[in-house]
Amino acid sequence: MSFSSLSAAEIVGGIRKRDFSAVEILTSFYERAESLEPSLHALLHRAPEIARKHAAAVDAAVARGEDPGPLAGVPVVLKDNMCVRGMPATCASRILEGWIPPYDATVTELLETSGAVVAAKGNMDEFAMGSSTEFSAFGPASNPWDTERVPGGSSGGSAVSVAAGYTPLALGSDTGGSIRQPASFCGIYGLKPTYGLVSRWGLVAFASSLDQIGPFARTVEDLALSLSVIARPDPRDATSSRRERPDYFASLAPWKAPGRESAPLAGKRIAVVKELRNRKDSVAAEVDDVLHKTLALCREEGAEIVEISLPVSLEFGLPCYYILAPAEASSNLARFDGVRYGLSSDQKSLIDLYLKTRGSGFGNEVKRRILTGTYVLSSGYYDAYYLTAQKVRQLMKKEFAAAFAGCDLIALPTAPSPAFRKGELVNDPIQMYLADVFTLPVNLAGLPALSLNGGFTSGEKPLPVGVQFIAPKWGEPELLSTAAVLEKKLGTAKIAPCGCAKASADRAADAGIAGSERGGEI
Numbered sequence: 001m002s003f004s005s006l007s008a009a010e011i012v013g014g015i016r017k018r019d020f021s022a023v024e025i026l027t028s029f030y031e032r033a034e035s036l037e038p039s040l041h042a043l044l045h046r047a048p049e050i051a052r053k054h055a056a057a058v059d060a061a062v063a064r065g066e067d068p069g070p071l072a073g074v075p076v077v078l079k080d081n082m083c084v085r086g087m088p089a090t091c092a093s094r095i096l097e098g099w100i101p102p103y104d105a106t107v108t109e110l111l112e113t114s115g116a117v118v119a120a121k122g123n124m125d126e127f128a129m130g131s132s133t134e135f136s137a138f139g140p141a142s143n144p145w146d147t148e149r150v151p152g153g154s155s156g157g158s159a160v161s162v163a164a165g166y167t168p169l170a171l172g173s174d175t176g177g178s179i180r181q182p183a184s185f186c187g188i189y190g191l192k193p194t195y196g197l198v199s200r201w202g203l204v205a206f207a208s209s210l211d212q213i214g215p216f217a218r219t220v221e222d223l224a225l226s227l228s229v230i231a232r233p234d235p236r237d238a239t240s241s242r243r244e245r246p247d248y249f250a251s252l253a254p255w256k257a258p259g260r261e262s263a264p265l266a267g268k269r270i271a272v273v274k275e276l277r278n279r280k281d282s283v284a285a286e287v288d289d290v291l292h293k294t295l296a297l298c299r300e301e302g303a304e305i306v307e308i309s310l311p312v313s314l315e316f317g318l319p320c321y322y323i324l325a326p327a328e329a330s331s332n333l334a335r336f337d338g339v340r341y342g343l344s345s346d347q348k349s350l351i352d353l354y355l356k357t358r359g360s361g362f363g364n365e366v367k368r369r370i371l372t373g374t375y376v377l378s379s380g381y382y383d384a385y386y387l388t389a390q391k392v393r394q395l396m397k398k399e400f401a402a403a404f405a406g407c408d409l410i411a412l413p414t415a416p417s418p419a420f421r422k423g424e425l426v427n428d429p430i431q432m433y434l435a436d437v438f439t440l441p442v443n444l445a446g447l448p449a450l451s452l453n454g455g456f457t458s459g460e461k462p463l464p465v466g467v468q469f470i471a472p473k474w475g476e477p478e479l480l481s482t483a484a485v486l487e488k489k490l491g492t493a494k495i496a497p498c499g500c501a502k503a504s505a506d507r508a509a510d511a512g513i514a515g516s517e518r519g520g521e522i
C-alpha cells in the first residue's frame, strides 16, 4: 500500500489509532524511494537498519498503550549537513566521505524523542553553497516536476523528498535561501525560522551568523507540527534564543474563534516592495503574475495591501551576503584539514597533507568561497570589504525594522524565476547567486520567512512558482496563520509527477492555474 499522499499529522493519527504501523510507513518510504531515486537522486544515504529500530520502538510504544510522541512514525529526511549518530554526514563533499558523526544534532534528538524516524540523508550543494544541488560531489538531484530541471538548492534533496511523496516532512538549512528557493522550485512549503529559534548544534556550519534549520512540508499544519518539535532553546548553541516559544498550532485557525465574523486576514497589512516595480526585467513574467494573483487572494480574504521600500536590501543585499557568507565559511571550513575528519591524503609533510586533502577534497564552488572569504578578511582589504559589508548589514536590519512599522508581512517572489534547466547556470556563478536575490536579505536581517506555492507556469510541463512572506523577528505564528488562510484557497501542495509520462499528461490537463483546487497525489 502507498502512503505517499498522507501528511505527517495523518500518519501520526493513523499510527495512534493502529490503522497502520510505523514499520509499514517506513517500508512504503523505502519502496517509493527505490523506484524514484534512479531519476531524482534526492538521497545521499538511506539508513533502513537504524530507522527500522526506531519505527519498531514507536509501534511497541503504541502496543503498550504509551504516547508515541507528536511525530510518531513520521519518516523524515535530513539534509546531509545535519548529524545523526551512526549515519554518514558528507555535506555532499568528498572531503567528508567516510566520516560518521559520533553524536546527534539537537534537531535529530528532538525529532527522535518525538517519535519521528530519520530515514535518509538528503542530497545538497556541497557545504550548502549553491542554488541548484548541482554542486553535490555525488551528482545532482532532479526536479520532480520536470526532471530536466534543477530542484533548487542547496537543500534540494530534502525538498524533492517531500515533493515526490517519499515523506511528508524533511529538514533543510537556510543561509541565504536554501529552504525557500527549493521549496519554490518544487511546489511545497518551506519555512526559514527567525535566527536563534532552532538550534544549530550538530549542523555543519557554513556561515554561522546566517545558518538556520527549518522544515519542508506539503501542508501548513505539518509546518506547525514540525516547528513545535524543533524550535527549542538549546544551551549547546550560544545563539539559541531562550525566549518562550508560542503554541504554533494556535496560529492555524484563529479566525474560526467563536464570535469572530470578520474575514480571516482582516486587519493584516501585507506589503509589496516598491523597488520591485523597477526590477520587472529581472523577475520572470510568470513569477510576477503568480505574486499578484496571491496578493489578490490576500485582499479577497480581507488583507490590506500596502507598499514599503527596501532600497538597501534589494540593491546591496547580494554583494553584502557574498562578502560575509564566504568570510565566515573560510573560517568554518578551516577545520577540514585531513587530520580530524573524513578524507586524508597520505603525505610526508603536514603542509602537503593539508594542501592535497583540501585540493582534492573540496569542489570548485567551495574553493571559490574560501578564496573570496580569505581575501575579504585579509589585512588591507578587511575594512574595504568585510567591515563595509557589516555596516550594510546593520542598515538592512534598520531598513526592515522601519518597513515593519507600516506592515505586518512583506510579500516578495521567492526566486526571480521558476526552476531552471540543469547545466544552465552551473558555469555562471553570478547568475546562480542571483537566484537568491530575494531570499538572502532575510538571513542578513535574521528574520523568519515562509515560501508557499502560489501557482504554476503555463505550458506543457507546468512548473511551480513560490511566493515568499517575510515577518518581523519571532513572527512565525503570523506566517503560519496567513499561509493557512491561503492554503484553504490554493489547496495543500501537490505531489509532483516525478517524470512519469501518464502523470504528466494528467497534470497538464488539471494543473497550471493558481487558485485551482489542488491537493493529493496525481
Ligand code: GLN
Pocket: 128, 129, 130, 131, 153, 154, 173, 174, 175, 176, 177, 178, 179, 206, 325, 433, 436
Ligand atoms: N545559494 C546561496 C549560497 O550559495 C544560499 C545557500 C544557503 O542558503 N545555504 O550561498
